[in-house]
Amino acid sequence: MESIVERINQQKFWQFHGGIHPPEQKKLTxxxxxxxLPLPKQLILPxxxxxxxxxxxxxxxxxxxLKGQPLTQSTNPMAVPIHAPTSGVISAIKKSVIAHxxxxxxxxxxxxxxxxxxxxxxxxxxxxxxxxxxxIISKIANAGIAGMGGAGFPTHIKVNTKPDINFxxxxxxxxxPYITADDLLMCEQSEAIIDGIKILDQLLNxxxxxxxxxxxxxxxxxxxxxxxxxxxxxxxxxxxxxxxTGGEKQLIKIxxxxxxxxxxxxxxxxxxxQNVATCFAISDAVIHDIPLIRRVVTLTGQALSKPQNVWALxxxxxxxxxEQTGFTNENTADNNKNINLPPPVIMGGPxxxxxxxxELVPIVKTSNCILAPSKTEMPSAFDNNSKExxxxxxxxxxxxxPSQLLPQELQWSAKxxxxxxxxxxxxxxxxxxxxxxYVCPSQIPLVQYYRVAKAEIRQxxxxxxxxxxxxVRFEARKLRLEKEKIAREEKHKKxxxxxxxxxxxxxxxxxxxxSAVAAALxxxxxxxxxxxxxxxxxxxxxxxxxxxxxxxxxxxxxxQGDKSQVKAAIARAKAKRLAxxxxxxxxxxxxxxxxxxxxxxxxxKSQVKAAIARAKAKRLAxxQAVEKQEETTETTETTETTETTETxxxxxxxPIANNKANNEDKKVKIAAAIxxxxxxxxxKNEIKAPEVNLENKKSDVVTPNVDDKKTRIALAVxxxxxxxxxxxxxxxxxxxxxxxxxxTNNEAKSSLxxxxxxxx
Amino acid sequence: xxxxxxxxxxGLIAALFGAIxxxxxxxxxxxxxxxVEQLDALxxxxxxxxxxxxxxxxxxxxxxxxxxxxxxxxxxxxxIKKIADLLGVDVEPLDxxxxxxxxxxVAFIIEEDCIGCTKCIQACPVxxxxxxxxxxxxxxxxxxxxxxxxxxxxxxxxIEMRPIPETVQNWQWDLTKIAVKQVD
Numbered sequence: 001m002e003s004i005v006e007r008i009n010q011q012k013f014w015q016f017h018g019g020i021h022p023p024e025q026k027k028l029t030x031x032x033x034x035x036x037l038p039l040p041k042q043l044i045l046p047x048x049x050x051x052x053x054x055x056x057x058x059x060x061x062x063x064x065x066l067k068g069q070p071l072t073q074s075t076n077p078m079a080v081p082i083h084a085p086t087s088g089v090i091s092a093i094k095k096s097v098i099a100h101x102x103x104x105x106x107x108x109x110x111x112x113x114x115x116x117x118x119x120x121x122x123x124x125x126x127x128x129x130x131x132x133x134x135x136i137i138s139k140i141a142n143a144g145i146a147g148m149g150g151a152g153f154p155t156h157i158k159v160n161t162k163p164d165i166n167f168x169x170x171x172x173x174x175x176x177p178y179i180t181a182d183d184l185l186m187c188e189q190s191e192a193i194i195d196g197i198k199i200l201d202q203l204l205n206x207x208x209x210x211x212x213x214x215x216x217x218x219x220x221x222x223x224x225x226x227x228x229x230x231x232x233x234x235x236x237x238x239x240x241x242x243x244x245t246g247g248e249k250q251l252i253k254i255x256x257x258x259x260x261x262x263x264x265x266x267x268x269x270x271x272x273x274q275n276v277a278t279c280f281a282i283s284d285a286v287i288h289d290i291p292l293i294r295r296v297v298t299l300t301g302q303a304l305s306k307p308q309n310v311w312a313l314x315x316x317x318x319x320x321x322x323e324q325t326g327f328t329n330e331n332t333a334d335n336n337k338n339i340n341l342p343p344p345v346i347m348g349g350p351x352x353x354x355x356x357x358x359e360l361v362p363i364v365k366t367s368n369c370i371l372a373p374s375k376t377e378m379p380s381a382f383d384n385n386s387k388e389x390x391x392x393x394x395x396x397x398x399x400x401x402p403s404q405l406l407p408q409e410l411q412w413s414a415k416x417x418x419x420x421x422x423x424x425x426x427x428x429x430x431x432x433x434x435x436x437x438y439v440c441p442s443q444i445p446l447v448q449y450y451r452v453a454k455a456e457i458r459q460x461x462x463x464x465x466x467x468x469x470x471x472v473r474f475e476a477r478k479l480r481l482e483k484e485k486i487a488r489e490e491k492h493k494k495x496x497x498x499x500x501x502x503x504x505x506x507x508x509x510x511x512x513x514x515s516a517v518a519a520a521l522x523x524x525x526x527x528x529x530x531x532x533x534x535x536x537x538x539x540x541x542x543x544x545x546x547x548x549x550x551x552x553x554x555x556x557x558x559x560q561g562d563k564s565q566v567k568a569a570i571a572r573a574k575a576k577r578l579a580x581x582x583x584x585x586x587x588x589x590x591x592x593x594x595x596x597x598x599x600x601x602x603x604x605k606s607q608v609k610a611a612i613a614r615a616k617a618k619r620l621a622x623x624q625a626v627e628k629q630e631e632t633t634e635t636t637e638t639t640e641t642t643e644t645t646e647t648x649x650x651x652x653x654x655p656i657a658n659n660k661a662n663n664e665d666k667k668v669k670i671a672a673a674i675x676x677x678x679x680x681x682x683x684k685n686e687i688k689a690p691e692v693n694l695e696n697k698k699s700d701v702v703t704p705n706v707d708d709k710k711t712r713i714a715l716a717v718x719x720x721x722x723x724x725x726x727x728x729x730x731x732x733x734x735x736x737x738x739x740x741x742x743x744t745n746n747e748a749k750s751s752l753x754x755x756x757x758x759x760x
Numbered sequence: 761x762x763x764x765x766x767x768x769x770x771g772l773i774a775a776l777f778g779a780i781x782x783x784x785x786x787x788x789x790x791x792x793x794x795x796v797e798q799l800d801a802l803x804x805x806x807x808x809x810x811x812x813x814x815x816x817x818x819x820x821x822x823x824x825x826x827x828x829x830x831x832x833x834x835x836x837x838x839x840i841k842k843i844a845d846l847l848g849v850d851v852e853p854l855d856x857x858x859x860x861x862x863x864x865x866v867a868f869i870i871e872e873d874c875i876g877c878t879k880c881i882q883a884c885p886v887x888x889x890x891x892x893x894x895x896x897x898x899x900x901x902x903x904x905x906x907x908x909x910x911x912x913x914x915x916x917x918x919i920e921m922r923p924i925p926e927t928v929q930n931w932q933w934d935l936t937k938i939a940v941k942q943v944d
Contacts, residue, residue, distance in 0.1 A: 048928075098928070100928050100931075102926075102928060102931040104926060104927065104928055104931055106927070106928060452932070455931075456932060459930065459932065462930075466805075467803075467805035467806075467905075468805070469903070470805040470806065470807060470886050470903070471800075471817075473886040473887055473888075474815055474816075474817075474885050476887070477885065477886065478815075
């Protein structure tokens with residue numbers, strides 16, 4: 001620590017590996033003052049201008065806003081608000097091209113300037129030393145300050161640190177060619193910058209404050225030295241000019257000799273680095289209550305007749321800035337063929353910037369330079385004479401790499417998309433400085449390969465996380481389904497047991513109802529045995545039940561209390577069977593449903609009935625349905641009707657006989673409900689004509705499986721189909737259905753009467 | 761006598777080494793066959809079933825038992841290449857029965873058309889659909905793997921697969937579009 005300070009006092013610094021000395025080209029703008037521009041007509045403010053997340057809108061279209069009024073807010077610590085750079089009216093909030101190499105659109109606020117430049121009332125702070133740490137941090141956060149050097153990391157997070165800070169480094173190196181924005185800012189606003197640094201000093205309380213500045217800015221160095229001459233803690237360190245001195249890790253290495261480990265942050269070594277423009281913004285925000293609404297932008301390049309640094313409001317379109325500085329578009333001036341080519345305008349410096357394809361791109365918090373080079377100055381990469389050649393393994397790239405990586409190895413792995421190898425070669429330590437591409441004699445755009453590879457690795461990591469999540473969810477779902485299945489089986493067992501128990505109990509009590517059931521059962525059975533063949537293939541449970549019923553019938557025969565009751569029961573059973581067999585004939589695919597549900601609790605019977613009724617309705621509606629389907633129906637019909645009649649007669653009839661009167665009531669009600677629903681739907685009749693595929697699919701769903709969910713699905717499908725039915729068909733169907741219902745009801749009633757007469 | 765000693769000594773040595781080997785085989789025993797796990801890690805975990813297996817893990821198991829490696833449509837060429845590398849077999853083109861996906865998609869329910877039948881919920885392999893019977897359903901798009909399995913069961917065709925829009929967050933550099941040139 002002390003040796004470091006000693007060396008700094010002697011102005012003896014360390015060196016980082018590599019680096020290049022590109023032509024500086026700073027003379028274009030460094031000798032002219034920062035110009036104030038007239039207000040543009042419209043400002044375009046992207047909601048997100050920094051790393052992190054965007055805030056929520058506070059305004060809506062048509063709102064009048066004052067200068068400095070916040071436009072977004074967020075509780076997310078990584079989000080910083082944006083502010084109205086001048087007064088005006090919000091004319092639109094829509095997607096627009098943003099300052100990003102992709103040229104993609106993102107949500108932007110369009111502000112129509114009213115040229116009054118009316119401020120929101122400000123509270124100017126006379127003495128910031130009176131403010132507490134939290135007050136300062138909240139002021140910085142509310143002013144929307146994000147690192148103005150390039151990355152745009154929210155400043156209030158960077159300065160809100162607990163551990164002891166040894167060094168606060170102010171990055172004033174500005175090492176990239178052409179850019180002079182920080183240089184001019186230091187010349188003109190050195191006092192304000194020093195105030196900003198003092199505020200940071202108050203917050204972080206570092207042992208030393210080092211201002212790193214390259215020796216190619218003599219005026220700025222003088223101004224800073226003058227401003228800091230009475231402050232012992234602050235040291236202006238004049239560094240040799242070399243690109244990329246302004247890189248965070250490189251600057252730390254030069255000033256302190258410390259190397260920040262791969263993947264670690266400077267804060268872990270007790271160092272905080274802040275850009276000089278950020279310091280100015282902090283002093284503006286804390287002292288003058290001016291949020292971050294403007295910045296110095298270098299407008300340079302030989303395509304401009306008046307290159308100069310300007311105070312640009314955030315959101316100023318690049319086209320306006322170019323217009324103000326006398327931009328001549330060579331593409332349109334030279335020859336008419338290339339008229340469609342976008343003018344070669346670069347946002348950021350020549351080494352780390354990106355071309356912008358649309359001049360509407362606005363200035364954001366991180367844009368420090370707009371470079372409009374002439375063709376001779378910087379030929380387009382698409383020109384034939386700047387073609388990429390084979391790598392000749394000269395090794396110059398690794399000589400200049402400031403991160404001490406192996407650029408050619410990286411290049412091969414990047415071309416082969418070998419991302420594992422790239423990660424092993426520490427591609428994420430690459431700072432995108434472009435020194436390797438600059439020195440490459442084969443003109444390989446090395447840094448572009450790394451950018452692509454880095455983005456793809458990040459994307460892959462995202463996908464890996466997502467697929468891992470999907471896997472977990474899939475496994476969890478599988479487990480849940482298994483559990484549900486087991487639970488269902490247990491429930492069924494219990495229900496069956498409960499049914500048995502109640503049945504036994506009833507028989508033991510010998511109540512009239514149960515004896516009536518038993519008698520009915522016995523009669524039915526006897527009759528059947530007399531008329532039909534034997535039932536050999538009925539399940540064992542049914543056999544067991546018949547035995548029970550035999551016993552029941554014997555007991556009930558002995559105490560024949562109420563004959564009329566028995567008769568009634570028989571009559572009901574008969575009617576029931578008639579109705580049922582009719583249903584079976586007409587609608588076979590509903591029968592499996594009935595079979596599957598027969599073991600269920602009694603009240604579910606009514607549900608099944610409803611399903612059958614609906615299915616019938618559907619079937620009628622589909623009177624012109626495919627013949628093939630009907631064939632299959634017929635085959636299943638024959639087999640299944642016999643089965644159901646057999647099993648039903650033995651096993652299901654008792655509960656049905658019990659509940660039959662109820663059920664019939666319900667049936668009529670349900671039928672009425674369906675008819676109503678249909679009428680309603682017809683009235684609406686906004687539904688598309690049915691598709692044959694869809695219908696087939698649905699009938700498949702209805703037929704095959706035996707599951708208790710089937711009843712519900714049958715309901716849903718029947719509904720969906722009814723909905724999808726064409727208007728013309730629907731009316732016909734309703735008639736038919738009504739008729740059918742009447743017929744079935746009539747038949748049931750008549751059979752009831754008949755059977756009564758018979759028994760009498 | 762000498763012969764006896766020789767046999768005895770050699771026998772003892774053999775017994776000793778046998779014991780050492782026997783111990784080592786127990787002590788350093790490797791559990792199970794990790795190849796299925798490794799294969800599963802390479803698969804995209806969309807659980808779409810396009811390979812004919814009910815999920816990615818079952819397909820990984822099948823591949824470990826000799827199933828063709830070219831049946832994962834969402835994974836595409838990349839996944840086939842990785843599996844081929846892992847198993848040391850030749851890379852095959854994607855099975856003709858599957859068409860490679862055009863890009864990542866996410867399911868979207870046209871909510872006004874939804875009748876609340878819950879069929880898509882039952883079809884979703886990752887429980888990314890919310891809803892109840894007769895209630896409108898919706899997709900948790902962050903959890904959706906874009907497997908298409910919910911599209912077919914919908915009785916009213918209200919589910920569509922939408923491509924994931926390109927944003928600044930998921931944008932990929934395209935080298936042919938970047939104008940790169942250094943200062944001279």
